[in-house]
Ligand code: G3P
């Protein structure tokens with residue numbers, strides 16, 4: 026089973042409580058706050074390139090109705106995805122996955138790459154992200170954890186991923202047949218909502234030897250409870266709540 030030593034505190038979409046999510050400045054901020062691991066979301070453009078973005082459409086972060094997968098990379102690269110968060114981030118743009126991989130290497134950070142496909146683009150997105158990792162993941166940082174809510178995207182990604190990559194299935198609520206589903210896919214870790222996790226499921230997953238990591242934890246008492254249940258890492262928008270730079 027591929028296992029990666031993920032830090033207990035993972036900056037969610039970068040330090041997204043302090044800077045616009047899924048941008049270079051959010052990742053730099055996470056490092057500045059003492060985080061050594063980040064999570065971010067990867068989406069595919071119409072022309073098959075991979076960029077960092079969470080929502081299917083650009084409405085929330087760029088004020089446009091279009092879906093990311095209906096635009097080419099060139100249409101996306103100049104969009105301001107910083108102002109919505111705070112005008113002081115005006116002009117911040119979406120990084121390509123490749124730029125982010127270089128940034129991770131510069132900062133010596135580990136990362137969870139979440140595959141975030143637009144509806145109907147699950148297989149293509151999974152494949153595109155995996156091929157980028159196989160070709161460009163830096164050798165001077167730990168191999169990535171690749172996760173997705175979409176089992177289809179993970180299935181498409183897996184044949185293209187280097188063997189040292191860890192694959193995690195993301196669930197809101199962990200299903201009763203989690204183990205069968207994990208084994209059918211060949212995934213070796215579980216990522217789940219912190220708020221829908223039950224202690225029995227957490228302990229069962231831990232006893233079976235699978236890493237369990239939870240999103241999105243921005244309060245210390247919740248983190249303490251989860252770590253007490255054997256959760257290995259939390260994804261947080263505020264890594265500074267848990268780390269000292
Ligand atoms: O990967 C953990 C977490 O990011 C999953 O949910 O919606 O924030 O991407 P979301």
Ligand code: MG
Pocket residue numbers: 064065066139
């Ligand atoms: Mg995510």
